[in-house]
Amino acid sequence: EAGVAQSPRYKIIEKRQSVAFWCNPISGHATLYWYQQILGQGPKLLIQFQNNGVVDDSQLPKDRFSAERLKGVDSTLKIQPAKLEDSAVYLCASSGPGLQETQYFGPGTRLLVL
Amino acid sequence: GQSLEQPSEVTAVEGAIVQINCTYQTSGFYGLSWYQQHDGGAPTFLSYNGLDGLEETGRFSSFLSRSDSYGYLLLQELQMKDSASYFCAVSYTGRRALTFGSGTRLQVQP
Numbered sequence: 001e002a003g004v005a006q007s008p009r010y011k012i013i014e015k016r017q018s019v020a021f022w023c024n025p026i027s028g029h030a031t032l033y034w035y036q037q038i039l040g041q042g043p044k045l046l047i048q049f050q051n052n053g054v055v056d057d058s059q060l061p062k063d064r065f066s067a068e069r070l071k072g073v074d075s076t077l078k079i080q081p082a083k084l085e086d087s088a089v090y091l092c093a094s095s096g097p098g099l100q101e102t103q104y105f106g107p108g109t110r111l112l113v114l
Numbered sequence: 115g116q117s118l119e120q121p122s123e124v125t126a127v128e129g130a131i132v133q134i135n136c137t138y139q140t141s142g143f144y145g146l147s148w149y150q151q152h153d154g155g156a157p158t159f160l161s162y163n164g165l166d167g168l169e170e171t172g173r174f175s176s177f178l179s180r181s182d183s184y185g186y187l188l189l190q191e192l193q194m195k196d197s198a199s200y201f202c203a204v205s206y207t208g209r210r211a212l213t214f215g216s217g218t219r220l221q222v223q224p
Binding site: 101102104107 | 155158162201203205210211212213214
């Protein structure tokens with residue numbers, strides 16, 4: 001089966017610009033996660049969706065970050081405006097009907113904010 | 115907040131056995147997972163412990179002691195390709211999303 005797809009793979013922007021990332025989870029996976037991974041750290045959850053509803057967005061900086069999963073399949077994560085400290089890899093993951101802790105990660109989008 | 119502790123770096127030689135420990139905060143604990151991540155790659159799931167004891171998957175085993183708020187990942191017959199970062203991750207009751215540790219960088223030497 002196809003894995004989690006993400007695009008773009010790399011993005012370089014200047015601070016105060018906006019950027020959007022796209023994710024398509026594994027077919028049939030109802031739960032979708034967005035993580036931020038800063039170099040040298042573990043992934044940090046930004047938001048979790050169950051179908052098209054938000055389950056957990058407690059760590060999402062809502063003044064600049066937004067995410068949606070309108071049809072319960074693919075999802076977009078947006079940053080507006082970007083700050084230097086947003087430079088990180090943004091990982092999308094999905095989990096299926098089995099063990100929720102078994103998450104399948106996409107290749108990530110590497111963001112550099114100058 | 116919830117925090118996990120694991121060593122930052124471990125070095126071992128090919129063929130050896132290495133154990134990576136993880137301690138976590140107990141409140142609301144549901145289960146402990148382990149993920150592997152090669153440089154520039156995505157995290158991949160290795161194992162999950164919801165109950166006390168040992169789970170074995172090939173060369174990798176994972177252990178959990180809920181009473182000690184402690185778990186470990188055991189890697190046997192180390193190979194060069196095992197050089198990677200290993201993350202423990204905790205899920206909590208009612209919030210099954212994962213909270214990851216900072217990772218342990220394993221370097222396997224010839």
